[in-house]
C-alpha cells in the first residue's frame with residue numbers, strides 16, 4: 653500500500669495488532685511506560701508479536717516494524733524489550749547524545765518525540781539531527797499530564813519551518829476524520845515520513861477499535 657507511513661501505537665492485544673497490519677500499518681507501537689493505560693509488559697508484547705508473525709506468514713501481509721515506547725527508561729527496562737524491537741520511541745528528556753548512545757548500544761533505530769507548542773520547538777528539534785533516526789512531532793502536554801497519548805493536536809502549519817533532513821512523523825490528536833488534512837498539510841515535503849496515532853483509534857483510553865484503525869489507515873493513505 654502506498655502513501656505516507658502509518659504507525660498505530662498503544663496495542664495491547666493480538667487481534668488489534670493483526671487488524672492494523674492487515675490494513676497496511678507500517679509501524680506498530682507498544683507502550684512500556686507503566687503510568688499509561690496502554691502499558692504492556694515485554695512478555696505480553698512478545699506474545700502479541702509471535703501471533704502477528706504467524707498471521708503475516710499465513711495471510712501473506714507485510715510484517716510492520718515494531719516500536720517500543722519509553723519515557724526516561726533505564727538500561728534494564730530497555731534491554732528487556734530490545735530483542736522484540738526495530739525502533740525505540742523516546743518520550744522523555746533523552747538528549748541527542750543519549751539517543752545516539754542508546755541507538756548504537758542496542759543497534760536499534762531511535763524515534764525521538766518532540767513536544768510542540770510553538771516555532772521554537774521546531775527549531776530545537778534540529779539538535780537531534782544525526783542523533784535520532786526519526787523525529788515524532790507531538791502536541792506538548794499540559795503540566796502534570798501524561799507525556800503523550802492525550803489526544804491533543806498542535807498547529808501543523810508550524811512544521812512549515814522544519815528544514816532539517818531527519819525524517820519526521822506527525823502525531824497528536826489524529827483521528828480518521830482529520831488525518832487526511834494533516835497529511836495534506838505536509839505538502840509532499842521530502843522529510844515527511846508519515847503519521848502516528850493512539851487515542852484517535854480507541855473507544856476509551858487503552859481500548860483500540862479495529863474499525864477505527866482501518867478507517868484511519870485508509871484515510872491516511874488515500
Ligand SMILES: O=C(O)c1ccccc1N[C@@H]1O[C@H](COP(=O)(O)O)[C@@H](O)[C@H]1O
Nearest residue numbers: 661688799800801803824825849850851
Ligand atoms: O499512549 C500513551 O499512553 C503515551 C504515554 C506516554 C508517552 C506517549 C504516549 N503516547 C504517544 O503519544 C503520541 C500521540 O498520541 P495520541 O494519538 O494523541 O493519543 C503517540 O505517539 C502515542 O503513541
